[in-house]
Amino acid sequence: MPELPEVETMRRGLAKLVGSRIMGVSRPRSPLRPITIHPGLPALRRAVRARRIVQVGRLGKRVVVWLNSSRAIVIEPRMTGRLLLSTPPDRKHVRLVFRLGGRRKQQLTFWDSRGLGVVHLLRPEEFAENFGPHRLGPDALLITQKMLQIRLRASRRAIKVALMDQRVLAGIGNLYASEILHRAKIHPELPCNRLGPSQWRRLHQAIRRVLREAIRAQGSTLSDGAYGTSDGRAGRFQTAHRVYQRHGHRCPSCQRGTIRRIVQAQRSTFFCPRCQPLGNR
């Protein structure tokens, strides 16, 4: 699940490539189904050859590599995709290799165990069309409390589900949604239109705090091995998780409640029933 902190960690790892030339891209043969490339590998090959990387950005949970041809390569890691400048964990799940210029023979590897990741090659107008404001809300680290409130206050959806909607705000997924709501002391099933002013304030603060702390720790690395830095090291935020996958444990905040697991929108939600009351406060 790379979410905002994990993708931001990837972006920072790739920032040193600004100015580098891409010499070529290849898809190593593998028994696994190839990942999706829009509009296809041949087009990607032609587009990257001898182009320079002028900027590496992030768009919610996606990494954007801008070329000096003003084309963008958008990489969606989805569940298990990783961008690595170091040796990948295995060869089998290497999906794409970008050969970089310079005497160091550097390679940028897209490694993805489940293969749900997607790569797009886009002209500027296509970029705006596919990833503009109508498809993606403001970045979770940039959105103001007022913007968040305006976008959600009329909705009857559960707040946890709404937080994961990338059209509302971009970057929050299942793990951080639970952690943020626990920090904000808000029940995950509380409908958006039932939040009071103090809850909106706590929610906005919790989004900023949790995401910033997680970025500082270089994201969360879970037992399934995915995620970490571009040089292959693990993130450290998983040790700071207060509720995620901690059902049955004592709540670290109140020391008295027991973390529960429920299912919302077919995904696990973790929360402390004692710290996170359903009522309005």
Add this chain to the structure above:
DNA sequence: ATTAATGTTCAGAA
């Protein structure tokens, strides 16, 4: 050995 669970995104249905 089979089965469930994992979680992001999108298409299509309610």
Add this chain to the structure above:
DNA sequence: TTTCTGAACATTAA
């Protein structure tokens, strides 16, 4: 319009 459901996929735990 808004909200919900299922499928894509590989791996691991039960």
